[in-house]
Amino acid sequence: MVQYVWLIPLLPLIGAFINGVFGSRLSKTTVGVLASALMGVSFIIACSIFVHIISLPVHERSIEVSVYNWMTSGQFSVDINFLVDPLSTLMILVVTGVGFLIHVYSTGYMHHDKAFWRFFSYLNLFVFFMLMLVLGGNYLVMFLGWEGVGLCSYLLIGFWYEKKSASDAGKKAFVVNRVGDFGFILGLFLLFWTLSDSGIHSLNYGEVFAHAGSIDPATITIITLLLFVGACGKSAQFPLYVWLPDAMEGPTPVSALIHAATMVTAGVYMVARNNALYSLAPFTGEIVASVGIFTAFFAASIGLVQNDIKKVLAYSTVSQLGYMFAAVGVGAYTAGVFHLMTHAFFKGLLFLGSGSVIHAMSGEQDMRKMGGLHKHLKFTSTTFIIGAVAIAGIPPLAGFWSKDEILWEVFEKGHIYIWITGLVTAGMTAFYMFRQVFMTFTGECRADEHTKHHIHESPKSMTVPLIILAVLAVTGGVVGIPFFEEGTAAHHFLNSVFSHGAAVVNHQGAAAHDSEAIYGGLEFILMIVSVCVGALGIFLASLMYYEPMKKYAPSFWKAEVMASKFSGLYTLLYNKWYVDEIYDACIVNPIKRACAACLRFDLGVLDGMVNGAGWLTRFAAWLSHKFDIYVIDGLVNSMATGVSLDGRILRRLSSGQIQHYALVFVLGLIVIFGGFILGY
Numbered sequence: 215m216v217q218y219v220w221l222i223p224l225l226p227l228i229g230a231f232i233n234g235v236f237g238s239r240l241s242k243t244t245v246g247v248l249a250s251a252l253m254g255v256s257f258i259i260a261c262s263i264f265v266h267i268i269s270l271p272v273h274e275r276s277i278e279v280s281v282y283n284w285m286t287s288g289q290f291s292v293d294i295n296f297l298v299d300p301l302s303t304l305m306i307l308v309v310t311g312v313g314f315l316i317h318v319y320s321t322g323y324m325h326h327d328k329a330f331w332r333f334f335s336y337l338n339l340f341v342f343f344m345l346m347l348v349l350g351g352n353y354l355v356m357f358l359g360w361e362g363v364g365l366c367s368y369l370l371i372g373f374w375y376e377k378k379s380a381s382d383a384g385k386k387a388f389v390v391n392r393v394g395d396f397g398f399i400l401g402l403f404l405l406f407w408t409l410s411d412s413g414i415h416s417l418n419y420g421e422v423f424a425h426a427g428s429i430d431p432a433t434i435t436i437i438t439l440l441l442f443v444g445a446c447g448k449s450a451q452f453p454l455y456v457w458l459p460d461a462m463e464g465p466t467p468v469s470a471l472i473h474a475a476t477m478v479t480a481g482v483y484m485v486a487r488n489n490a491l492y493s494l495a496p497f498t499g500e501i502v503a504s505v506g507i508f509t510a511f512f513a514a515s516i517g518l519v520q521n522d523i524k525k526v527l528a529y530s531t532v533s534q535l536g537y538m539f540a541a542v543g544v545g546a547y548t549a550g551v552f553h554l555m556t557h558a559f560f561k562g563l564l565f566l567g568s569g570s571v572i573h574a575m576s577g578e579q580d581m582r583k584m585g586g587l588h589k590h591l592k593f594t595s596t597t598f599i600i601g602a603v604a605i606a607g608i609p610p611l612a613g614f615w616s617k618d619e620i621l622w623e624v625f626e627k628g629h630i631y632i633w634i635t636g637l638v639t640a641g642m643t644a645f646y647m648f649r650q651v652f653m654t655f656t657g658e659c660r661a662d663e664h665t666k667h668h669i670h671e672s673p674k675s676m677t678v679p680l681i682i683l684a685v686l687a688v689t690g691g692v693v694g695i696p697f698f699e700e701g702t703a704a705h706h707f708l709n710s711v712f713s714h715g716a717a718v719v720n721h722q723g724a725a726a727h728d729s730e731a732i733y734g735g736l737e738f739i740l741m742i743v744s745v746c747v748g749a750l751g752i753f754l755a756s757l758m759y760y761e762p763m764k765k766y767a768p769s770f771w772k773a774e775v776m777a778s779k780f781s782g783l784y785t786l787l788y789n790k791w792y793v794d795e796i797y798d799a800c801i802v803n804p805i806k807r808a809c810a811a812c813l814r815f816d817l818g819v820l821d822g823m824v825n826g827a828g829w830l831t832r833f834a835a836w837l838s839h840k841f842d843i844y845v846i847d848g849l850v851n852s853m854a855t856g857v858s859l860d861g862r863i864l865r866r867l868s869s870g871q872i873q874h875y876a877l878v879f880v881l882g883l884i885v886i887f888g889g890f891i892l893g894y
Contacts, residue, residue, distance in 0.1 A: 215262045216277050219296045222259050222306055223345035225252040230338035237331025246321035249334040253317045253341065257310035264303050272710050275300055278351050278420070289415040297351035297419060301711045304551065305348035305483060308558045309476055313341050315679035319566050320467040322675035323573060327465075333373060337471065340366035344476045348483055353402055353417040356484070360398070360448070363477045364391045370472060371464040380463040387457040394447015394454050401440030408433055423490035431494070438491050438498040442505075445481030449535050452509040456794060458532055462524040466569030469524060473531050474561035479554050482538045486547045489712050493545065503543025503624075507632045507639075510536025512791070514642040518649075519777075519787045522579050523568045526650050530605065531561060533639060537620055540632055546623035547712040552694060552704045553616035559690045560604035560613055563683035567598035570672040570680065571654060576665050581650060586659035590669045593677040595655040597684040602651050604687040606644035607748040612687050615694030618744055619702070622737050637747055644751025652759035 343362025372384025513532035541550030
């Protein structure tokens with residue numbers, strides 16, 4: 215079955231083509247069913263490949279399938295090839311599985327949109343590129359998918375292009391991602407150039423990783439840093455995170471697909487795939503982990519005070535991605551990928567749940583105008599709360615297992631400052647998620663009267679995906695339970711991919727095994743601590759926002775009192791640390807002014823020179839024209855006039871009449887004789 219892996223990306227591409235070319239002539243039902251069915255078949259094929267992979271011995275779980283030769287130049291040759299191993303298999307299960315549910319959800323959410331066919335064409339195309347990214351067996355195929363998802367994110371975020379904020383958000387996402395991609399492609403160029411000098415004319419992962427140890431440490435550090443710049447753009451890490459919150463202007467299914475399950479995890483996948491390189495660059499690893507944990511804390515602090523239901527989830531996504539980078543940065547690749555998987559479940563659930571709320575509220579996204587929706591939206595509220603509990607890290611839901619494993623591995627590897635920051639961030643996450651739950655689903659409804667009359671539960675096409683994702687958010691952490699000697703099921707499955715990188719990073723691996731009993735007890739203690747921190751965050755949120763608990767809260771622990779008492783901090787967080795304003799002041803506006811100066815120079819100097827040259831040319835042409843008319847043509851015409859005049863005079867003399875000739879003869883004789891007589 216593995217040899218048919220190419221069908222997994224091909225089927226969504228076929229859907230994108232059919233809907234893109236013929237969709238405007240098809241019914242909405244046909245468009246939605248076609249796009250969703252092709253995604254479903256891709257998921258079934260992915261499941262069969264997963265079953266085949268786990269049936270193989272561990273050392274045989276990496277299979278390369280070459281489709282055709284893409285390009286050849288001298289000794290350099292690149293194929294369109296796919297690498298099927300535990301990591302890519304896990305990724306295609308997530309992309310196709312969650313993607314299928316989001317496609318089904320979209321048939322209900324986007325049903326009234328006039329460009330229904332165009333939306334599903336973009337959605338299928340996006341999934342195609344994402345699958346090329348995670349399945350590619352070499353850097354160029356991955357780069358094809360990398361750039362493709364960037365293009366599709368622009369199309370999907372700005373899907374409602376008639377809305378200025380949406381079109382601006384799409385352009386912002388495209389530009390910021392180009393900044394990251396510039397670093398990414400420089401890293402690829404440097405990697406290729408370095409390997410070519412060593413006689414390696416290939417960009418296949420296997421050959422690159424096999425010769426990675428021969429690369430100079432300084433060079434491999436630069437390569438990995440440049441690749442990480444690309445990861446920061448795609449996975450919205452500081453300072454290139456600013457596009458993701460604005461991307462909430464797109465349709466909610468886009469938020470769920472791009473910003474929960476697929477595109478934003480591309481950077482994490484890329485670092486994990488290149489674990490053999492990053493394990494040889496410890497300095498880069500420290501940078502990755504530090505940027506990740508800073509981003510996690512930074513984004514969580516902003517999420518504490520946001521009022522847009524989707525913006526809260528957007529900053530939550532940025533924060534959770536920071537957790538993943540903190541994990542892969544310290545060499546805990548399996549923990550990072552495990553959290554990537556569970557995050558796809560509960561964050562996809564939360565985004566789709568927010569879409570169901572927005573659908574019920576006739577497009578309203580401000581949580582201050584919601585409240586009391588649980589009695590109207592039973593399915594939506596219940597599944598949303600499950601997602602919130604999962605992301606808060608409360609056992610036994612999926613988020614608990616993956617987040618706890620990250621915190622434990624960070625602590626075990628000696629990165630105490632990352633562990634402390636991650637623990638505090640976990641408490642903040644629990645707080646702002648349940649602040650969102652309480653503001654949206656509890657208390658009295660704060661919507662206007664017109665909206666209140668239209669609040670209703672979403673159709674089954676939207677609630678069924680919510681229920682399935684809720685089940686996954688509850689049970690998805692089972693792979694984090696240690697059933698095997700290698701540890702958890704996730705470690706057992708992914709060990710063959712990350713064993714080399716983990717061995718290099720963990721210089722004290724033997725000592726860790728010797729002290730397994732000690733660490734086992736400590737791990738349990740730290741697990742209790744992290745759960746208590748999450749529970750504390752939920753408790754504090756309930757005291758501030760849950761009506762039955764407000765009466766037990768101290769007088770100072772009220773939202774309006776805290777906002778007034780710490781008005782400076784509140785304003786800072788509410789305005790997102792003024793990062794966009796700083797970027798505008800330091801980068802965007804200077805570039806605009808430079809562009810304006812260039813425009814003035816272009817208009818005043820360059821265009822002036824061109825226009826001046828044109829004016830001189832026209833003047834010279836005019837002068838030449840006048841000279842030609844009055845001098846050259848005048849001389850020629852005057853000669854012609856003289857000849858004509860002479861001709862007219864001579865013509866009178868040659869009249870053909872004898873008497874005229876006789877008269878002239880007589881006059882001539884008179885003149886001659888007169889001359890003789892006068893003595894001339």
